[in-house]
Amino acid sequence: MKDQKLSSVIPAVWHSQLRRMRTLLSGYKRAYTIQGALLNLSELASGIKEMREFYPAIHQLLNQQLRADNFYVALIDQDGTFRPEYFADEKDQQILLDAPSEAFASGLTGYVARRGKALLCDEAGFHRLVQEGQIQAQGSAPMHWLGVPLCRGERVIGVMAIQSYQADAGYNEHDLALISHIAIHTVTAIDRVRSRELLEQTVRERTQQLRNTNDSLQHEIRERSHAEMLQAALYKISELTAASSDMSSFYREVHSILSELLQADNCYIALLDKDGQQLNFPFYLDQYSPTQKQRPLQRGLTEYVIRSGEARLVTQVQLQQLIQSGEVERQVSNPGYQPMCTSWLGAPLQIGNQILGVIALQCYDNSHQYSEQELVLLKFVSQHIAVAISRKLTTEQQKQHHEDLEKRIFERTRELRQTNLFLRLQVEERKKAEEQLFFEANHDALTGLANRQMFLMQLKQRFSYRNRDSATNFALLFIDLDRFKLINDTLGHHIGDLFLIEVSRRLQQAVREHDLVARLGGDEFVILLGKIQHEVDAEEVAERLIESVRQPMNLEGNQVCSGASIGIACYQNWYQHADELLRDADAAMYQAKSFGRNRFVIFNDSMRSQMLQELGQEQALQQAVQQRQFQPQLRPLIAAESTDLVGYQASLSWLQADATQQQELSRQATQAGLMPDIELMLLQQLSSMSSQWEQGAVLCLSLSPAWLSNHLLLDKLTQQLHQSALPLHQLVLGFTEADLLRLSATQLANLHQLKRLGVRLSLDQFAAEVAALGLLVQYPFDFVVLDTAFSRSLPRSESRRQLLQVLQQLAQSRQFKLIAGHAEQKEIQQLMAQAGGYYFTEQPVAVAVQQSGLFQQLA
Known part of the structure; x- marks a missing residue:
């Protein structure tokens, strides 16, 4: 009889234990799912460069974990306006596209944002909220709706939501927990992606500035080439002034030089006689008019320039207006056929206040139209031609002018050289800045140690090599300094920084060269010990580190004493992800702190059970x-x-x-x-x-x-x-x-x-x-x-x-x-x-x- 009772009790105990094991297994699966989703989210934030690629990646990540065909993210601006960042909806896609901010504020999205809490709602709950006046119906009513707030600290910055229009495709508390964890880390991921996007935009803007500077430099180089060409022309005119004795050949050489600078197929030089009543034409080249020698003053364009005393650019329309106003009378030297010029350019030959004559260029068709720049150029050249004509009076003036011009060209050339050197220095500085950015992105700014990003990359790389090397054996030491907050608050942040730098130096001296020392932030450090034989090797290193840190430090006359609490997690074959090893080392460190200062604890299974209980x-x-x-x-x-x-x-x-x-x-x-x-x-x-x-x-x-x-x-x-x-x-x-x-x-x-x-x-x-x-x-x-x-x-x-x-x-x-x-x-x-x-x-x-x-x- 006793045996029968015993046999009936034992299966009941087995069934109870089996149910308990299934419950634990279900919890492990949910935790594994959440950790996997968060790891994928971290990888997305590290790999994606633009926000327009980030949200579809999150959508795809959610679809891998639950039914999230209908998904959207709406952010809240500083003025409280809702701004949809991403949306995908099988029914209301266009409605969401055109929806104003008030539609999100009055719907389920605004309801979640106001409360700052997640909402799991079915169709009945949706209609109840509408009837209570909590929300207003927007678009198609969902059968199931799940939304969580996106929070930065205590402030709600947006809402992430999924919904279903099918009655059998609902959501549960596990889905709520999953999307809540993803939402928490999505805010951090958004900040990281946006920071990276802002950095790349800054680099692009800086590159564009360099391009603009280069374009400006090229423009200045062209101007310099033009100035050199002009200077060459002036040199030739100066040589003609000193070498030519025949004025006819002098004028022909002047025309040849002028043709290199301007369109001069039709060109003439007119000079006033001593009385100022006649115009002489020592050089006259025109495709329609015969060569003129001299004529009395009339009301032509040449006299128009002499009266005004300024260089003039006259188009065909302006010429008609001058003729109609009586300012100019058209002079026809060829009664047979002489068309009206379409563009005329003239400049006075002037020395001081005395006008010697006029040099003029003209065109009879629309193949070329003179410009204001050419007007300035002709005006400039005409001065030197006038100087050439009055060589005896202007020799010293011409010499001084050339010296001044050479000085200006030299100064400009020197400026261009300095600008070119400055650009080269900027290119070098940019290269150094890129190298510095890479270093700063992977190292701690204060201590120079590897930062969290670099450490996690090295740890993940070590996990990726474990399939190649079956004898992989390494350990992770998580270090937290004792009394750091007290040191920082009493002696100041400067002494606190010096303390962290000294601790970093001691940590590096206490390990091997191929071991990785990193600072995660604050007073938390980690050390990756590679190629260890047994756990006792990690214990010896931990003892050495504790002894090194506990030694007094003299920081600018202040004697500082501290200690270290160390958690050790040794690699085991059942570890699947690098974050698991880091998590267990962190838990062991907190266990060490609870026992007192200057201790180390090795992570074991009992600590894992305690962590789950605390959770x-x-x-x-x-x-x-x-x-x-x-x-x-x-x-x-x-x-x-x-x-x-x-x-x-x-x-x-x-x-x-x-x-x-x-x-x-x-x-x-x-x-x-x-x-x-x-x-x-x-x-x-x-x-x-x-x-x-x-x-x-x-x-x-x-x-x-x-x-x-x-x-x-x-x-x-x-x-x-x-x-x-x-x-x-x-x-x-x-x-x-x-x-x-x-x-x-x-x-x-x-x-x-x-x-x-x-x-x-x-x-x-x-x-x-x-x-x-x-x-x-x-x-x-x-x-x-x-x-x-x-x-x-x-x-x-x-x-x-x-x-x-x-x-x-x-x-x-x-x-x-x-x-x-x-x-x-x-x-x-x-x-x-x-x-x-x-x-x-x-x-x-x-x-x-x-x-x-x-x-x-x-x-």
Whole structure:
């Protein structure tokens, strides 16, 4: 009979264990799926250069993990406008393309952005939100919709969503967890891709600037060539002036030289006689008119230039206008056929204020039209021709002119050479900048060690070689420095930087040359030990590193002592990804820190189980925050002298937690970064009960130090206090003595800012360790709450009663009230009555409420 009972029990145990193993296997698969998706997302952010390629890659990544045929990403600009970055929808593709920002703001997208929380919604939930007025229907109604906010810190910068129009293609909590993790890392990936895109755009702009500079240089080179050509022409004219004795040959040479610079098929030179009444033509070349020798002054174009004293460019239209106005009369020297010129260019031959004559060029067809530049050129050349004609009068002037021109050309040539040299230097600087950019992208700017990107690349490369080398054996050391924050806060950031540099030097000296030392950030370092024989080799290196770091350092006259906590993870065949090895080394390092300073811990299977347990507890806490499973628990505050109820102390209570979770609530919430959210929730709940408070009753609430050390959190707290219906003078915000002693003076200054808002401040758990009287003198506390152990020991400790008297005198001078954290004994109550203080009691809230008439609904 006993055997039968035993046989029936054993299968039941097996089935229970089998179910448990299946549950664990399912959790491992989900974690593996999420880790794989995040790894792929990291690879996308590292490989893709433009945002237009990034979002389709994310879409493809989601499709590999779940049903995401309908997917979009909408970002929120600084002014709150929604901007669709990417969308793919089988029904409303065109609607999404033309949708304004208000459509996203009033729909499910805006609903998720306003709440800052993920939303898993089916068709019924969608219609319910529409009926409640939470959203407005936009486009086709989805059968299933899943959206998560994209957050940068506390700020929502966009929404990522997928939806399905098929009833059998729904989403579950696992899909929500997957897309939530992807959304968290998508923000970082977006910033990385955009930073890379901005860098490439900057490089392109700089390259374009260099091209523009090169084009400008080429233009200047052409101008220089033209100047050299002009200078050559002037040199020839100068040589003619000195060598030619026959004026006819001189004019022919002048025309030949001029033909190299301008269109001069029809050209003549007209000179005034001594009386200024006749025009002589020492050179006349025209394809339609015969050679002229001389004629009296008339109203031709030549006389028009002499009258104005300036070079003129006359087109055919302008010539007609001059003839019609009577300024010019057309002179026809060939009665048979002489067409009107289509473009005429003339310049006076002038020395000082004296006009010697005119040099003119003309065309009779539209094959060439003179330009303003040619006008300037002819005007310039005409001056030298005039100088050539009056050689005796202008020899010295011509010489000086050539010297000045040579000087200008020399200066310009020197400038061009300097510009060319500057461009070459810029090209070299650009090469150096590219090399520097590559180095900075893969090395830490402070220590010169490899950074996270370079280290992960080397670690992944080591994993890729494991299939080629069956004897692969290496280890990863994760190092965290002890007391770095204290060194940085007390001695300054400069000494902190010198400390990190010295530690980096010691780490490099303690390992082999082929081992990789990298800085991940802050005071975290990693070392990749390659080609080790046994785990004991890694242990020896860790001991050597700890001994090296713990040696005192002399930094600019300051002796600094520190230590190192090291986590070791040795490569095993079951590791599939490099991130797994880094994760386990990190976990071992935290285990080493929990044991004390200057220790190392090797990762093992028991630590993995503990990590999974911690992860489960943290997920339960996050779920409790989302479901608002917290409410205030009240303790009465009694005036010791009159025994009247003057207020309450509100503490945190987790409704659905067991004893262990309730006991570990503060530590886990602080470690997960959720304590500010929980405390803000608690403050909102107390504010909603403001109508139930009697006038003058105070409410004491202890807060975490994160509100003082983070400006964003302080701003959020300030905003909540402004919106609170609870009178601020009845609210007492407290911070523990131990927390305040760990903050810097700058962070403690935020206590004054809270005081200016109108709330009261309390110093909680005072005298738990050190009894820092300096805090009471420097900061405006209204209440000082004595530590519970301190309060209980007052009847039997003379030294602590003496300290209480000191605090009583200080309270009178600084105008704050003392509160005993625990005063169930009559002796303690009498001591607090003598000090004019208060005490907290463990009396049930319902009894206290009945006596005072406060909080009837809570009771």
